[in-house]
Amino acid sequence: xxxxxxxxxxxxxxxxxxxxxxxxxxxxxxxxxxxxxxxxxxxxxxxxxxxxxxxxxxxxxxxxxxxxxxxxxxxxxxxxxxxxxxxxxxxxxxxxxxxxxxxxxxxxxxxxxxxxxxxxxxxxxxxxxxxxxxxxxxxxxxxxxxxxxxxxxxxxxxxxxxxxxxxxxxxxxxxxxxxxxxxxxxxxxxxxxxxxxxxxxxxxxxxxxxxxxxxxxxxxxxxxxxxxxxxxxxxxxxxxxxxxxxxxxxxxxxxxxxxxxxxxxxxxxxxxxxxxxxxxxxxxxxxxxxxxxxxxxxxxxxxxxxxxxxxxxxxxxxxxxxxxxxxxxxxxxxxxxxxxxxxxxxxxxxxxxxxxxxxxxxxxxxxxxxxxxxxxxxxxxxxxxxxxxxxxxxxxxxxxxxxxxxxxxxxxxxxxxxxxxxxxxxxxxxxxxxxxxxxxxxxxxxxxxxxxxxxxxxxxxxxxxxxxxxxxxxxxxxxxxxxxxxxxxxxxxxxxxx
Amino acid sequence: xxxxxxxxxxxxxxxxxxxxxxxxxxxxxxxxxxxxxxxxxxxxxxxxxxxxxxxxxxxxxxxxxxxxxxxxxxxxxxxxxxxxxxxxxxxxxxxxxxxxxxxxxxxxxxxxxxxxxxxxxxxxxxxxxxxxxxxxxxxxxxxxxxxxxxxxxxxxxxxxxxxxxxxxxxxxxxxxxxxxxxxxxxxxxxxxxxxxxxx
Numbered sequence: 001x002x003x004x005x006x007x008x009x010x011x012x013x014x015x016x017x018x019x020x021x022x023x024x025x026x027x028x029x030x031x032x033x034x035x036x037x038x039x040x041x042x043x044x045x046x047x048x049x050x051x052x053x054x055x056x057x058x059x060x061x062x063x064x065x066x067x068x069x070x071x072x073x074x075x076x077x078x079x080x081x082x083x084x085x086x087x088x089x090x091x092x093x094x095x096x097x098x099x100x101x102x103x104x105x106x107x108x109x110x111x112x113x114x115x116x117x118x119x120x121x122x123x124x125x126x127x128x129x130x131x132x133x134x135x136x137x138x139x140x141x142x143x144x145x146x147x148x149x150x151x152x153x154x155x156x157x158x159x160x161x162x163x164x165x166x167x168x169x170x171x172x173x174x175x176x177x178x179x180x181x182x183x184x185x186x187x188x189x190x191x192x193x194x195x196x197x198x199x200x201x202x203x204x205x206x207x208x209x210x211x212x213x214x215x216x217x218x219x220x221x222x223x224x225x226x227x228x229x230x231x232x233x234x235x236x237x238x239x240x241x242x243x244x245x246x247x248x249x250x251x252x253x254x255x256x257x258x259x260x261x262x263x264x265x266x267x268x269x270x271x272x273x274x275x276x277x278x279x280x281x282x283x284x285x286x287x288x289x290x291x292x293x294x295x296x297x298x299x300x301x302x303x304x305x306x307x308x309x310x311x312x313x314x315x316x317x318x319x320x321x322x323x324x325x326x327x328x329x330x331x332x333x334x335x336x337x338x339x340x341x342x343x344x345x346x347x348x349x350x351x352x353x354x355x356x357x358x359x360x361x362x363x364x365x366x367x368x369x370x371x372x373x374x375x376x377x378x379x380x381x382x383x384x385x386x387x388x389x390x391x392x393x394x395x396x397x398x399x400x401x402x403x404x405x406x407x408x409x410x411x412x413x414x415x416x417x418x419x420x421x422x423x424x425x426x427x428x429x430x431x432x433x434x435x436x437x438x439x440x441x442x443x444x445x446x447x448x449x450x451x452x453x454x455x456x457x458x459x460x461x462x463x464x465x466x467x468x469x470x471x472x473x474x475x476x477x478x479x480x481x482x483x484x485x486x487x488x489x490x491x492x493x494x495x496x497x498x
Numbered sequence: 499x500x501x502x503x504x505x506x507x508x509x510x511x512x513x514x515x516x517x518x519x520x521x522x523x524x525x526x527x528x529x530x531x532x533x534x535x536x537x538x539x540x541x542x543x544x545x546x547x548x549x550x551x552x553x554x555x556x557x558x559x560x561x562x563x564x565x566x567x568x569x570x571x572x573x574x575x576x577x578x579x580x581x582x583x584x585x586x587x588x589x590x591x592x593x594x595x596x597x598x599x600x601x602x603x604x605x606x607x608x609x610x611x612x613x614x615x616x617x618x619x620x621x622x623x624x625x626x627x628x629x630x631x632x633x634x635x636x637x638x639x640x641x642x643x644x645x646x647x648x649x650x651x652x653x654x655x656x657x658x659x660x661x662x663x664x665x666x667x668x669x670x671x672x673x674x675x676x677x678x679x680x681x682x683x684x685x686x687x688x689x690x691x692x693x694x695x696x697x
Contacts, residue, residue, distance in 0.1 A: 003513050010520045014527060021531040023601050028534065028679055031552035035673035043687075055672065149689040179687065183674050187686050190694055197694075204684050208676045211685060292568045302563035304664045308671060309560060329565040 044146035048173035062313035065107030090452035095266030123466025124162035142175035166481035195240035212294035220279035268366035275394035286406030348403030385424025392417035564660035
């Protein structure tokens with residue numbers, strides 16, 4: 001009898017244990033679905049509005065990147081003509097696209113529109129025409145991973161910018177950073193993965209907090225187009241120069257070692273490098289990165305609306321959102337915080353402008369030396385100094401955030417540029433006196449953008465006319481073609497049961 | 499030994515085998531349950547252990563976006579730190595209470611701390627912020643300074659620390675922070691991984 005009771009009691013205990021175990025298994029499975037979206041978005045859905053149907057809060061805030069009403073001291077979402085604000089840049093970039101037209105970027109919503117409008121992309125008349133390669137689209141649209149997936153990475157980088165105008169139409173958006181099934185942050189651009197490989201790191205080891213910066217690092221980094229990759233000769237393949245590290249010296253060495261130049265300067269004939277927004281690299285050297293703060297923490301802070309908490313996808317200057325961006329940690333007055341930022345920016349700008357003056361002078365002095373019959377041999381070291389100095393200046397200037405993200409590193413980099421350029425100008429002064437010119441070189445009037453552009457021999461009127469024709473003729477064709485293509489996508493029904 | 503005699507039938511009994519078998523079943527089931535419940539993870543201070551229960555996701559997320567993220571994990575505030583035994587005792591007690599409520603599907607929409615927990619959290623506020631709350635020099639010339647300091651909870655004023663002002667298990671719709679049930683470890687989509695590998 002006792003044994004029978006024992007048997008029954010045991011059976012009940014085992015049954016209850018089983019119930020508990022099954023309840024645990026069930027509730028764990030619930031976790032997979034509770035806060036994880038269960039909607040159908042196809043793998044390469046480039047249309048942000050399709051994603052937006054399922055994520056209204058995130059999408060609504062993302063649409064706000066179309067706002068252009070905020071101008072901070074040196075940035076913000078307003079359109080600013082940088083060449084107009086600082087005409088020295090025209091001379092610094094003589095012979096390169098940036099001397100034609102360079103505006104302070106607006107929000108992500110404008111990625112496509114502003115690229116079409118920029119004089120840098122010229123006025124192509126059709127496929128195979130125009131100054132820029134297809135690679136320029138890489139950071140502009142969720143159509144990019146779609147195309148890379150459909151036709152391959154190499155094919156995407158091949159050809160002219162105008163070749164893919166009809167294919168790349170949706171501005172930077174959801175699919176650039178999110179996995180369409182799980183919504184997890186994901187890397188959609190090969191260049192970052194390859195750069196990690198080159199550094200001997202595995203990007204799959206990145207933590208969630210690192211990913212909240214790495215999705216930005218797909219684009220907000222220094223890059224170059226490598227046309228000499230074995231097996232891909234002739235394709236302007238997008239690469240990051242991170243093999244030796246991310247410091248200004250490490251990248252400079254990298255470029256010197258592979259003998260790379262972005263262009264030959266029109267006045268000084270120096271083999272120039274263009275630094276393009278090394279935002280991520282400079283941020284890493286700053287105190288916020290050191291304290292574990294990610295890009296999203298300040299540029300996409302948490303937001304509450306209607307009893308719901310979500311990440312604000314209005315990616316913008318934190319100075320337009322001090323309460324959620326800064327004051328989460330810094331319990332100071334908003335104006336005080338802004339002033340702290342502006343002070344750093346002002347001090348960096350003060351040095352930056354002095355540095356620009358020196359480099360402008362170096363270019364013009366070098367031109368004088370050529371005019372007086374200097375030889376390649378005599379000019380070699382001088383041109384390398386100009387290359388290095390301007391690279392360092394650009395590295396600190398082009399990452400607009402660097403003067404705040406990392407003021408100390410920015411000052412250090414500019415300091416090193418001062419040294420290099422003045423060394424170069426000393427050599428120039430000696431060379432010029434050797435060539436019989438022992439007095440200051442006459443400087444042209446480059447006080448306005450127009451004067452500077454005229455000085456370097458740009459025909460701005462023609463460029464504007466070409467651009468206008470392109471916008472009248474080709475862009476509508478692109479849009480028409482894109483519309484037809486996207487009409488074929490259909491809209492996936494949102495379903496809760498897979 | 500006595501226990502063994504009480505539980506296990508005599509060696510010659512025909513029940514002996516059955517009993518051994520049943521004890522093994524119970525033990526095995528117990529282990530299975532422990533594994534499924536990720537029991538070991540609760541020994542750690544990793545915040546992800548707390549998100550084993552998905553109702554904690556909203557509080558995990560709000561902490562993840564707060565300034566406390568870099569300095570304090572869940573345990574730093576929510577379990578006592580006066581000694582290690584008390585820490586684990588309190589953690590076990592609180593954890594079993596949570597687990598019971600969760601198993602019975604009785605979790606409230608908005609969770610409030612029990613009085614016992616409030617005391618623990620209050621002590622932990624003071625543990626780190628002792629400088630801010632013990633300016634004894636004010637006692638002499640600010641009315642009620644000591645009373646204000648000692649008779650209130652920090653969060654009667656600092657309501658938003660660190661979980662924000664919006665509370666409740668329905669306050670988030672989507673979560674892309676890591677959860678322990680995630681098995682997916684790659685951050686590169688398959689098509690990209692494949693193409694890079696085929697280079």
